[in-house]
Amino acid sequence: MGEILALDASGLTKVYGSGHTEVVALRDASMRVRRGEVVALLGPSGAGKSTFLLCVGLINPPTRGGIAIGGRRVQDGARSFGDLRRFRRENIGFVFQKSNLIPFLSAIENVQVVGELIGRPPSLARRRAMELLEALGVGPRAFNMPTQLSGGEQQRVTVARALANRPSLILADEPTAALDSKRGRQVMELFRDVAHEHGTGVIVVTHDHRALDVFDTVYEMEDGMLKPAAHEQVAETVRQPGTA
Amino acid sequence: MSGWSDVTVYTGAQQEDLLLRGSVDRARRQIQLFRVLLTLISAVIMALIIYTLTLDKLHPLALLKLIGAPNRTIIGLILQQALIMGGLAFGVGYGVGLKLFPMFPRRVLVTNDDLLRVAGIVLLISVFSSLLGIWKAMRVAPSEAIG
Numbered sequence A: 001m002g003e004i005l006a007l008d009a010s011g012l013t014k015v016y017g018s019g020h021t022e023v024v025a026l027r028d029a030s031m032r033v034r035r036g037e038v039v040a041l042l043g044p045s046g047a048g049k050s051t052f053l054l055c056v057g058l059i060n061p062p063t064r065g066g067i068a069i070g071g072r073r074v075q076d077g078a079r080s081f082g083d084l085r086r087f088r089r090e091n092i093g094f095v096f097q098k099s100n101l102i103p104f105l106s107a108i109e110n111v112q113v114v115g116e117l118i119g120r121p122p123s124l125a126r127r128r129a130m131e132l133l134e135a136l137g138v139g140p141r142a143f144n145m146p147t148q149l150s151g152g153e154q155q156r157v158t159v160a161r162a163l164a165n166r167p168s169l170i171l172a173d174e175p176t177a178a179l180d181s182k183r184g185r186q187v188m189e190l191f192r193d194v195a196h197e198h199g200t201g202v203i204v205v206t207h208d209h210r211a212l213d214v215f216d217t218v219y220e221m222e223d224g225m226l227k228p229a230a231h232e233q234v235a236e237t238v239r240q241p242g243t244a
Numbered sequence B: 001m002s003g004w005s006d007v008t009v010y011t012g013a014q015q016e017d018l019l020l021r022g023s024v025d026r027a028r029r030q031i032q033l034f035r036v037l038l039t040l041i042s043a044v045i046m047a048l049i050i051y052t053l054t055l056d057k058l059h060p061l062a063l064l065k066l067i068g069a070p071n072r073t074i075i076g077l078i079l080q081q082a083l084i085m086g087g088l089a090f091g092v093g094y095g096v097g098l099k100l101f102p103m104f105p106r107r108v109l110v111t112n113d114d115l116l117r118v119a120g121i122v123l124l125i126s127v128f129s130s131l132l133g134i135w136k137a138m139r140v141a142p143s144e145a146i147g
C-alpha cells in the first residue's frame, strides 16, 4: 500500500459486437504503471493494443474490469464514476499515430486550448503553451496552421498538447509512426524525460524495437492478452524501473 | 343624426379607417404573410448551412470531446458561428437596404424600433438554426477522432 499508481488496470476484457460478429479484443488484461514509469506496449496488428489504450483512456468502456488512474477508481466494467470527460481533460494526455490537431487552430492555439479547458486564464495557458512548443523545438512554428507544418512538427505539437494539462497518465498510440527513426527516438526520450521529471505514467504503443531501451518496462500483447515482454533482445535493453 | 336609419355617421378617423381597410389592409396582410414565409425560409436555409458546417467539423469536434472539452464548449462554438453568420447577414441586409430603398417608388420608413425588432428576429433565427447542428455534434463519439 501507500504508493499511488498512475494506472491500475485490472482484468480488462473488451468484447466488440455480438453473436457471430463477436470479437474479443482484450482478455483479462492487467497493467500497473507507477508514477514516472514509461511503458512500451508491443504486439502484432489486431492484438488489441489500441483497444487497451481506448479503455484505460476512458474513451471506450471495457466490457469487464476495473480502471484506477492516479489513485482514483474511475471505471468498473461498463460503469464509470464521475464525469469522464472532465477526468480526461484534467488527468490524461493523448497522442495518436496521425497527428490529430484541430485544423482551424494554429499550433499554439491547439496547445493553449487544453490549458483553457482546465480553467487556466488564457494568457497563462498561452505562455505555458509557448514554453512547451519551445521545449519541443517547434517554438518558431507556433503561429502556423497545422497544414503548414511537416508531419514531425505536427506530431511534436500533439505531444505538447498532451503535456499541457500536466496529466498523470499519457497514452500514445504509435506516436512515431510518421517520423524517421532519429526523430522517433527523440519523441520517445521526451516522453521518458517528462515522465521522470513530473512523475507521469506513460504508455506508448510502438513497433519500433530500436528505441526500446528508452523504456522502463516493456509489455507484449497478443490476441488480447497482455504479458511482460519475454523477448531476449528486449530484456537486455530495458533498464530496471528504479528511476520511478 | 345617428338616429336616422338610412345614414351612418362617421368621424374623420373612422372615414380614414374605412377607406384604408379594404385594399390596403389586404395588401398589408399579404405582405405580412410574405414576411413570415421569408423568415421561415431563411431560418431553414440557415439551419441547413450550420448543419453542413457542423458535419464538416465532426472530426475536430470528436477530438475536442476526446481531450475532454465539455458540451458547453462545443455548443458555444456552434452558437458562436451561427451568431457571427446572423450578424453578418444583418449587416449586409442593412447596408443593402440603405443603398436600395431610395430607389424605391415609395419612401421606405425604417425606424429604430424596426431595426431592433429585426435584430431580435435574426438572433432568434441564429439560435434556432443551430439546434440541428448542436444535436448532431452531441451525438458524435470521441472515439471517432481516431478511427
Ligand SMILES: Nc1ncnc2c1ncn2[C@@H]1O[C@H](COP(=O)(O)OP(=O)(O)OP(=O)(O)O)[C@@H](O)[C@H]1O
Binding pocket: A016, A017, A023, A024, A025, A043, A044, A045, A046, A047, A048, A049, A050, A051, A052
Ligand atoms: N470498433 C470496433 N468494432 C469491432 N471490432 C473492433 C473495433 N475496434 C477494433 N476491433 C477489433 O479488435 C481487435 C483489436 O483491435 P485493435 O485496434 O485494438 O488492434 P491493435 O493491436 O491496435 O492493432 P494495430 O497494430 O493494427 O493498430 C481487432 O481484431 C479489431 O478488428
Ligand SMILES: [Mg+2]
Binding pocket: A049, A050, A051, A173
Ligand atoms: Mg492500433
